[in-house]
Amino acid sequence: MPASMTLEQSTSSWGGRRPYPIGLGVVLVTVAMLFSAFVAALLVRRTGADWTGIELPPLVWANTGILLVSSAAVEFARRAVRRGSTETAVRWLGVAATLGLLFLAGQLAAWHELTAQGLALASGPHAAFFYLLSGTHGAHVLAGVVALFWARARAARGAYRSQASGLTHAAIFWHFVGGVWLLLLAVLTTL
């Protein structure tokens, strides 16, 4: 008997006409694996006899707050889109993206503070991992900021009147990057 079936029995279970959350999923998995590799390396390195923990500059906590607020801003923007208030959405996206830039500036300032204390990249393993993790994270924040500005431009052109998948993806990526930072902070401070 041939292995053919009727169309109805064999339609792909992923339904090919919707937008693509899978692409975003792949990006998130890749980024997660990258940071997992770094954290694994840190956990291994931490068992070394010469590990001395450092105090992170308090500025880092302020930056974290900024990042969390920016996530809230993104959510306000999404809510505005659902309500149909394009102008509000555009404004909130601008706020979120600007806060993202502020976060990056704050991180650079934190680096400056740490270096001024004599803790540069090569000063020791904990410092090295701090610069490595925050630097790599910052690069991903920058990518997220670009995505937010792009979503803002699209919103301004009215692209999100019927469906807002692009905005959703940018939002998920932004929250993810914020979540990663919280995890990294936990690893860098408690260990």
Place this chain on the structure above:
Amino acid sequence: MSETHTGFWRRYVFSTDHKTIGKQYYFTAMVMALFAAAWSMLLRLQLAWPQQTWPVLGKLFPGLYQDGVLLPERYLSLVTMHGTVMIFFVISLALVSGFGNFIIPLQIGARDMAYPFLNMLSYWTVVPACLIMLGSFFAPDGAAGSGWTAYPPLSALSEAAPGSGLGQTLWILAMALWIASFTMGGLNFITTILNLRTRGMSMRRMPLTVWTLFIASILGVLCFPALTAAAIMLLLDRVGATSFFLPSGLVVGGQLLSYRGGGGSPLLFQHLFWFLGHPEVYVLVLPALGIIFDVVAVGGRRPVFGYRTSIGALIVVAVLSMIVWGHHMFVSGMSPYVGEYFSVATVTITAPFAVLAMNLVASLWRAEIRLNTALLFALALIAAVGIGGIGGIFLATATSDIYLHNSYFVVGHFHLMIAVVTFFAIFAGTYHWFPKMFGRQMNETLGRLHFWLTVPAVIVGFVAMHLLGMGGEQRHLYDPTVYQFLRPIQWLNVFISIVLALAAAAQFIFLGNLFYSLVRGPVAASNPWAATTLEWSTPSPAPHGNWPGELPVAYRGPYEYRVDDSPEGYTPQHLPPSPAPGAVPVPV
């Protein structure tokens, strides 16, 4: 969807058409292969006749030779670059990026990839990577020379070797660009396969070529970040004076490296590297097997034996491949308990691999074999993967690996598995899909000649390398005759060099055939091989948008050869089932 209004640059250079991008990858891989093969010929000359001087080569390559003698440090650069370029810039580029891009949308019934613009970006990211790799030979201290595995401290300390200067930094940068390109590609493949299959094309109706590319992409996406992490930390160790991988108290050339904090671990790099490194070989080998399943079904005129068990075996191989990386590190100083785990785990991969090999062979049972060049290479691949796979057991068993680690047994093994198997798949795929790619057919007589001059030579040559390893010859060896115990088997090196040089020369027949057929080959029909999968339901070459009219619908599995009473002896996937007498036709 017409392309008539796009200019030359948008159509041929910055194209977003997956078929063009696939060809761009393929031809780029070809160029890189010429370089990597040339380097390997220089290596084989040195290995076979270490005492010989080569004045002509000395004039051609003044940076590599001095007074007609290949410099030892340049030998190591050639080994490093040969391996790196072949693995990433030839095999992956041609097999995964080249064929993958070309064939996936066609076989699943899509007009293009999910993200055509990203696809174009992924190719144009790999081009600078290629240029940087090639250009690194012109760094002041030469190209990277720490092996394709780039183990620190050697790769981290420019003081430790000439090849560890700027050349190594450029190597890292090129690899970073390559990984970015591959990740973009993997993203595209996964999304496309999951989301863009045409109506009726369930996952269980996809050809095995698509399945293996799908699994390879997932593997790559999961595992490449470990190499990215290792590369970034290595770069920081090199230029940022960090000590992620560098222990304390290093003394190089009599100088204590006191500017370094130390405390790092070279083994950490190895773990991160091989976490990617082992799955990477399956990223290469699985698509090779997938292509061969397709070719064997077409050429044997029967369905693949064990389509479902093959999918299961492929998934098991992929999952297992992520938990066995330590078999590259048995003698590294890793805990022997951990080593024993990795040995027990690694040999389990032989089980699903044996299923795949059995299914390949069993796909010839009750076949009606129609030989063409593609099928010939497919059959030769079965032989190669059989021998190579069995050789792997010797290395996976920790106790025997004590003797064989870093010997030519390893070199022979990975060349059989990654060079011979994948190149045979590239050849099979080329002869098979050339009509769909270029609208013409390659010459079958020249194809036979290519086959017969290549296959015996490469298999014999790389099996002989295993024997060198049994004799105890180690890798990265500029002059084997330094060692008395190796002199009696030095003749094997001469034999291997001659045999492989002949095989290398034979590749010009393939290239000549390919380029001649591009312009003068006989015009191809849309389905010259009487095949069932969707790519053959569109004209040759496939037009922009892949199907001139509506997308095909998949009504059946991918390998319906001689399974019903169709007069042609095969039933294409897109052919609707004939209605039973009196039945109402199913609306499309």
Place this chain on the structure above:
Amino acid sequence: MSETRRQTPEIVALITLFLGITAFTVAGFAMDWMPPVASQHGVGVDRVIHYLLHATGPILVLGACVLMWFLWRYGRGRPTQAPHTSSRVEFWWSIAPVIGMMAVTEVGVVVKGLPVWEEIYAEPPADAVRIDVTAQQFEWLVRYPGPDGKFGRVAGDLVENTNPAGLDPKDSASHDDIVVRNQIHVPLGQPVYITLRGRDVLHSFSVPALRVKQDVVPGILNKVLFVATKPGRYEIACTQVCGMGHYRMHGAVYVDSPADYAAWLKQQTAWLQQQ
């Protein structure tokens, strides 16, 4: 059908090719390439290799025979039944290679290999001869503890031309340490325990005849344990690429009778006296 009948010469050629490849492989591996084994655990290593050769050789030959038979039977245009197999049949067929390969390979790893692995990584007996080897670009610095039986302290910052091992003259245990280059003398039949030290890059200490191989990793002290069973000279090779002199990191292990070994040791001048 007739087109496939014209294929017969090519099918015959293909079968001959696979026959030739299989014969070459079997014959090649049947030959004796390995240097004669000269250590106790080495016998076990060779036993594992021979087991694998004997267990996998027939698998290779069987696979080749099936492939060649299928080519012969189904490649020459003879009438053939339609290829129907149910998924269940295909599934049960796949059980055989799974069980077969697991059995063959895990016997190799666990039954044959594990005891030898444990022998190699065992704790050294009290009467083991202790030797300390530093691998550096591009030579082997071999150190004996001397009559006091204790190794002196070494440190990277003490390394100098006249003091390549970096011995600390302030440590009295180092005064009688013996340092030689690229040669290791060991007594026949006695356990030898070598600590491997590295200070620059990765190396790997390997003596093929003794079936000994262990990486030298800066920052870690790796160890090697063996009992030599045949007198002779056995070459040392570095088996981890370490820079441009990697190919000439050449040394030798001399397995002497206990009397000759003692005599050689007595002849060596302590490091401190050479200053």
